[in-house]
Amino acid sequence: IEPMKKFARTVRAHRELILNYFRARKQFSSGVVEGLNNKAKVTMRKSYGFRTFRATEIALYHALGNLPEPSSTHTFS
Structure with missing residues (x-):
């Protein structure tokens, strides 16, 4: 009866x-x-290879906040 x-x-x-x-x-x-x-879950799934939670957290901020991607120091041809 207690429950x-x-x-x-x-x-x-x-x-x-x-x-x-x-x-x-x-x-x-x-x-x-x-x-x-759903968007958060997809981002978390994509970030399984990240070494730190901080990197995953930044990925979530970018995905959920529509933040701009930082400029890269490398160029891809």
Whole structure:
């Protein structure tokens, strides 16, 4: 019975947030959030070869923020 009590306390603690879901039903689309989440996952998948998390973090900033790529010191012909 203790797990049920814990669940009831959790629902009581988050009552307003749960009710907000029902109040705003179909007024907002989660498509934007899903798109950002997908873009982040793709960027993380591309960055598996990076040695540090900092490099992955920078890649995420560039992908999600549409930041310009830094100029390269090398030229590719």
